[in-house]
Amino acid sequence: MKVKNIIVVCDFANITGGAERVAVSTSAVSLAETDSNVVMFTGKGSVCDELKNSNVHVICLNQEEAIKDSNRLRGIIRGIYNRSARQEMEKLLKEYDPKDTVIHMHGWSKVLSSSIFIPIKRMGFKVLVTMHDYFLQCPNGCCYDFQKKEICEREALSIDCVTCNCDKRSYIYKLYRIIRQIGMHKLVKGTDLYVAFISKFNENVSEKRIPFRYKKMVITNPINVELRSIVPASKNKKYLYIGRLSYEKGIDFFCEGITKAGVSGLVIGSGDRLDDLKKKYPMIEFVGWKQQAEMKEYILQARALVFPSVWYEGAPLTIPEVMGGYCLPCIVSDCSAGKDYIQHEYNGLIYSGKKVNALYKAICSMESDALVTKLQSNIEKDFNREKYSSEHHVIKLMECYERMLSEE
Secondary structure (H helix, E strand, C coil), rough: CCCCCCEEEEEEEECCCHHHHHHHHHHHHHHHCCCCCCEEEEECCCCCHHHHCCCCCEEEEECHHHHCCCCCHHHHHHHCCHHHHHHHHHHHHHHCCCCEEEEEEECCCCCHHHHHHHHHHHCCCEEEECCCCCCCCCCCCCCCEEECCCCCCCCCHHHHHHHHHCCCCHHHHHHHHHHHHHHHHHHHHHCCEEEEEEEHHHHHHHHHCHHHHHEEEEEECCCCCCHHHHCCCCHCCCCEEEEEHHHHHHHHHHHHHHHHHCCCEEEECCCHHHHHHHHHHHEEEEEECHHHHHHHHHCCCEEEEEEEECCCCCCCCCHHHHHHCCCCEEEEEEHHHHHHHHHHHHCEEEEECCCCHHHHHHHHHHCHHHHHHHHHHHHHHHCHHHHHHHHHHHHHHHHHHHHHCCCC
């Protein structure tokens, strides 16, 4: 069945993270270069230049994130049920035929709310949800207890879940998330739903936890992995961290492992903890966040990238970016999908996450010039850049859309 129209749904009309980058750059802009008509339905502006300069028709409601609304009660209500988003979605869908139109969702929980599923379900449109996070199955979206600082295995909306304060802020916010989750379950149930997992790891974590009937697919996220330069890794001394400076991303484990190993650390990232980390680890170089173009000079100084994430991160893009772009070896925690990119001791190292001593041992192993040379040689020889290209991603998406429309 030919796909005439693609409606891409995302909370944000600008690139604020990996999910938005995929939604904007590939699911919208790149798809608009095909024969299909592409509409992007978003909640919060401003609309980024990449969208403005494309063939994508953008509908932006210009609303604030529900949780950041100056009127807290209004924000809570809108986060659970955004009436204007539902009305605008219904108005949009009246222009299209569900027989030749698919809806591709990248995020709706922060601005748009699950209310948009009401017209989608009633009018019989098929929906593909890309699993950038875990909001389909978890109230806080990441299966992580931020208070205990550990991965959460509780059943969503069970007594254990409802009574647990796992939110970053407070139990009040957790209760809001619980109510929002209950509402989502009611509104999404019965939708003709397809779920695109972004990695095998992401699928394994989610498959038995999603409380709806759905049909599954696996579509890896696209990234720019054009070979820019080969890092002289065996001659370099610095171990690199790139990412947000938060506990679940593993920055504390990185700093402890680097300190214990007595090697040089370089951190590219920002967050509320930056000043405190600088004081606690004066021997580690913190350079703040850098744009993509600025990162090259720092990556070229690295011996290896350390990816110490301690939550179920679905498909971290940093690892294939440095492997494909610079042939840089990586040391990766086994807590996230980062390990999907690595063959242990062939093109990188995998260690047991949440154990500083395990990271310390991996860093010590990476001090071997012979090992670094071997890992880098195998990356250069085997890394499949075509697999992560936007062109390949668009082909896979169109195949999925056509399958959706052809199935009863």
